Amino acid sequence: xxxxxxxxxxxxxxxxxxxxxxxxxxxxxxxxxxxxxxxxxxxxxxxxxxxxxxxxxxxxxxxxxxxxxxxxxxxxxxxxxxxxxxxxxxxxxxxxxxxxxxxxxxxxxxxxxxxxxx
Ligand code: HEC
Numbered sequence: 001x002x003x004x005x006x007x008x009x010x011x012x013x014x015x016x017x018x019x020x021x022x023x024x025x026x027x028x029x030x031x032x033x034x035x036x037x038x039x040x041x042x043x044x045x046x047x048x049x050x051x052x053x054x055x056x057x058x059x060x061x062x063x064x065x066x067x068x069x070x071x072x073x074x075x076x077x078x079x080x081x082x083x084x085x086x087x088x089x090x091x092x093x094x095x096x097x098x099x100x101x102x103x104x105x106x107x108x109x110x111x112x113x114x115x116x117x118x
């Protein structure tokens with residue numbers, strides 16, 4: 001009996017997480033990032049193609065802050081969520097000067113969009 005309850009709880013959790021994140025909505029939020037980030041080229045900030053799953057400060061030819069180089073972060077969803085709430089709170093000394101995305105749903109949608117970038 002207990003096993004069944006657990007199995008049902010796990011099945012229920014997957015579609016709920018899928019529904020919460022909307023990559024199309026995230027694409028609009030990405031407009032806030034475009035002043036500094038492109039998908040395939042470095043600009044003010046490093047390119048963000050394939051960023052989900054990438055190690056922080058690992059794009060060749062981009063000059064990162066010492067702070068980000070030493071952060072030891074890998075950009076999974078949870079790490080991105082924390083970063084996007086306020087980069088300089090997450091990694092003091094980073095050179096990404098950005099107030100943050102305050103709304104949790106906006107962040108989830110944005111991270112879903114980042115996951116579509118190759
Ligand atoms: C004002 C310019 C600016 C804006 C706007 C900006 N960024 Fe950044 N971003 C940077 C800079 C500069 C860095 C490099 C940080 C460092 O080296 O400390 C960076 C780094 C990053 C990284 C780490 C990448 C890596 O290779 O480790 C991610 C992820 C990121 N930005 C995502 C975003 C997202 C998503 C947005 C939009 C919500 C955004 N940034 C908005 C300038 C910006």
